[in-house]
Amino acid sequence: MVEALLPSYHLRQSSHDTLADAITKGSTFAPQVDAEGFCRLQPLSAGDLPGQALSSFVPLKKMFLPPREKLWSFQSGQFSELEQPEPFAVVGVPLCDLQALWYLDQVFAEDLPYQKRRARSLVVAMPCEPTPDCRCDPQLMPVAGDLFLEQKCAWALSPAGDSLLRSCGAGGAEDQPLPWPTASPERRPQLTEEQLRSSADAxxxxxxxxxxxxxxxxxxVCPTxxxxxxxxxxxTDGSVTxxxxxxxxxxxxxxxxxxxxxFRPGRANRLHFRMExxxxxxxALQGQNSCVGCGRCRRVCPVDIDFDQIAAKLGGEELS
Known part of the structure; x- marks a missing residue:
């Protein structure tokens, strides 16, 4: 995959301040570390943007696919309308989470509740500081979202993002690749689909x-x-939800x-299925690797199972 060139705008301080106000004028969330040391998506004050992206414990997907939601109800012969979600913004997410969002956009392309939330959202990514668990890959898949924001520069990732930048006085647009983290991530194992599928009984x-x-x-915690x-x-009144x-x-x-x-009675079956x-x-997404390399699964596993290590062994490789 050839890395895409996207419109990049220069931001004066006044344009940056105007943009910050525009982004946070409504309900806004950002990854923030709480008193217990967990990074969660929490409400953000108006005009207050984080300085960099953080990897939240539970990823961006919960904003568009809630852990529990009402789809419809039927009462007295009438179906209820889906509630129109309130507009919201999510700021300070890493680029790998925008790849995950692109993947979910494909999966839920015809899902009305998901699409309603996406249509009412503004998603802004920022530079992040890679951790030892990060294995991101700019070539894996495209990014979704609306903006990638630095202090003096911003990239438009969608028509809505481009329009917002122009309205805030950003200028000097030129096509540039997104500035992915420069630290070299740990090499991912090279495993073929046939190697994995044929290993079910390994x-x-x-x-x-x-x-x-x-x-x-x-x-x-997986974003995809x-x-x-x-x-x-x-x-008891016959209504259904x-x-x-x-x-x-x-x-x-x-x-x-x-x-x-x-179909998958044992844990070995489930491990193989999840990795496959x-x-x-x-x-429709057959052949598309949806592991964006965010490292969340490695950080939360209580017994330190690492799917990349399993993939390396299946492929006859050794990872450091």
């Missing part, structure tokens, strides 16, 4: 399953994991179907 999965707790933490369940609740809530491919009931058959889905996708 001993490495049973070995990893011995320590895996099937807690699902890696899926919860999107499994969900649908739940219909019926009240349908909700959507996050599901997890590590949970025991996830692959169980009517009649009690379980993450590295090679399926459906």
């Amino acid at each position: 001993a490495i999965w049973a070995e990893a399953a011995q320590s895996c707790l099937a807690c699902g933490a890696c899926s919860v 994991c999107y499994c969900f369940d649908l739940l219909d609740e019926t009240a 349908r909700g959507r809530l996050w599901d997890n491919c590590f949970f025991a009931e996830h692959a169980k179907v009517a009649g009690g058959h379980d 889905h993450k590295f090679f996708g399926f459906g």
